Amino acid sequence: MSLDTRLSGILHVLLHMAEHHGPVTSEVLARAMHTNPVVVRRVMAGLREQGLVASTKGHGGGWTIACDMQRTTLRQVYDAVGSPALIALGNRSERPTCLVEQAVNAALDETFREAEALMLERLGSVSLAALSADFHARMVAGGHSIDHHTHSHDAENSR
């Protein structure tokens, strides 16, 4: 099954934005994410509605972070991109009258709900600031200077 990469992509974009002073255009963000500017805008629209980012038009316009990165968690970003399904498996029918299927659903649903709850809890425990700090730690560990214009991006888009 093909995976939903919107959360991954938008987090990438947010962290890049955090390294900039002024607004960043969709085109610049799209290049960093190896995708199309329209795709960026589409996903960012959800974040804007939640007040996580703001957009300005015209010359010198673009996207800016409009939230406190210390208080904003990955969970909020996840919800802002539409809270897509976390679990890739499901039951063939909800509310079946067949007792066999009810037993199967009960067993699987409990497992699914537990895993889902765990993921949501984990996402809720990581702030954007923590993610950004991790990035800076990696930069120091790799011997890079704090220069966000020299990040290289690989072209592989596998999985």
Add this chain to the structure above:
Amino acid sequence: MSLDTRLSGILHVLLHMAEHHGPVTSEVLARAMHTNPVVVRRVMAGLREQGLVASTKGHGGGWTIACDMQRTTLRQVYDAVGSPALIALGNRSERPTCLVEQAVNAALDETFREAEALMLERLGSVSLAALSADFHARMVAGGHSIDHHTHSHDAENSR
């Protein structure tokens, strides 16, 4: 995203088979699962390769359970259907050179791996016999007699 219902469907089928004495044909199982006999055979092929079920051709042929239901877990059934992805989210690129993306991937991957491990652990802790026992308990609780020919199946195939 549309969900993978093979595990759910095949467990339904296995529990139905457990209520029968002799072999059950793909057509009968397909009716219980509200699907096509070929779909049943396709998924059952994986179980046969793992020795969980056996098939016989010709008159009076069909599918029979070929494993110890006490010792066989949902995890084994899950593996037999091809171990499909459990998590519906993913990263835009594996092994990125971009440090920002590395940080994002690390955070998300850990969450995903934990949830996946939890699900596999849960699936591994439930035997087919336990599932079947749960089914029988539901039958008693609902005041049904042990007559597996009167199970009704609903027609809704939502989600």
Add this chain to the structure above:
DNA sequence: ACTCATGTAACTGTGTATGTTACATGATGG
């Protein structure tokens, strides 16, 4: 032989994320 049932290939249907094109809207700078 005839029938029944599995075994498979090949094709279609469907839903969703993703990618792309096109154009409208609004803001800025000369």
Add this chain to the structure above:
DNA sequence: CCATCATGTAACATACACAGTTACATGAGT
């Protein structure tokens, strides 16, 4: 005020995987 830049959004194309369907071959039983 007009050209340019950037977002906003609709519309359409593409890719992919599960699911469903048709068709036919293979083998077992009567």
